[in-house]
Amino acid sequence: MYIGSMIIILLIVIVLIAFFSLVPVGLWISAISARVPVGLGTLIGMRLRRVIPSRVVKPLIKAIKAGLDLEVNQLESHYLAGGDVDNTVDALIAAHRANIELDFSRAAAIDLAGRDVLEAVQTSVTPKVIRTPEFTGVAQNGVEVKVITQITVQSNIERIVGGAGEDTVIARVGEAVVSTVGETREHTDVLENPNSISKKVQQQGLGDGTAYAILSIDIAEMRIGDNIKAKLDIEKANADMEVAQAAASKRKAEAIALEQENRAAVVAAEAEVPRALSHALESGKLGVMDYYQMKNVQADTSMRESIAGEDSELSK
Structure with missing residues (x-):
């Protein structure tokens, strides 16, 4: 139990x-x-x-x-x-x-x-501010202009599904900023009137096909970058200088080679002198006294050249 x-x-x-x-x-x-x-x-x-x-x-x-x-x-x-x-x-x-x-x-x-x-609903009530990365455009005078923008967007509930997202909006704004800066003649024009960029960019309908309605595009930061034209000119000048140096080196090498060939020819010719003298002595075309007189002339010429060289050194 x-x-x-x-x-x-x-x-x-x-x-x-x-x-x-x-x-x-x-x-x-x-x-x-x-x-x-x-x-x-x-x-x-x-x-x-x-x-x-x-x-x-x-x-x-x-x-x-x-x-x-x-x-x-x-x-x-x-x-x-x-x-x-x-x-x-x-x-x-x-x-x-x-x-x-x-x-x-x-x-x-x-x-x-x-x-x-939930974020989409909140953004449709309270607009969202998107801070973009730094975009770099080049004005027609070759100077870089670096721009950071703030995009104020409002979600469109009707286009959330199938509409492009935040990355697309940022990419479109970046492309528009770069092209707008590229249309300006001088970079100073952009600095004097930064709102011209935001106005032109906002007029391009960048929110079409996205999940957002773009309310405003404002310039948050702007600064000057490198002078691309000056850099390219310097690089071209350096390249031209390297080409000129290469050509000069080639000409110098050719001159040295020609000098060496001439010296070789002189040495070869000097080597034939004793043979010619010997042949002249044997054949009677050159007497012994003539030979000694020629040697004296050569010695006298060498002495004069030596004295002339010392005088030129002293004058310096």
Whole structure:
């Protein structure tokens, strides 16, 4: 009898543990107290479908308390599709309070498209300021002008899905800034009137096809960069100088080679002199006295050249 009672008690405990682990009773009580129609069967079904009930029921409670007409099946379907239920509900509440027309289907589509639907709603109410990176344009006189802009945008809920994002807006503004600077003749014209850039850029309809409406484009910072034309002129001059130096080196090498050839020819000719003298002596065309007289003349000439060289050194 005792063993049977223990078995019954154990079975009851096991059933209770299984029940409370399968059914979030506390969440169900919270829903009932908030007058949100969520049955125990629905909660058990969520468990079986591997849906975390709190991720669905808590946003549903919040939505109904805010006056939204949502059903648990809508939120559960969005959860199963991989959406952020809580963020989507917050976006719907924000839109409802700001009198922005946004139904659950569109909000869910925006969320599943990878956009932050809550941020989109907030930006449609309060415009967002995007600070761009530094863009570098070159004026017609060759001087760089570096510009940082601030773009004030407002989300367009109707174009969130399928519209280009923030990166596209920044890229378009950068391209427009660079082309506008390139149209100016002098870089000083841009410095004197920086608003001319923002006005021309804003007139180009850069927000077309994006998820934003561009309200204004303002110049945040502007500074002068390098003088590209001067750099190119210097590089060209250096290149011309290198070409000239190469040509001069070539001419010098050719002159040295020619000098060496001439010296070789002189040495070869000097080597023939003893042979010619010997042949002249043997043939009788040159006498011994003539030979000694020629040597004396050569010695006298060498002495005169030596004296002339010393005098020139002294005169320096």
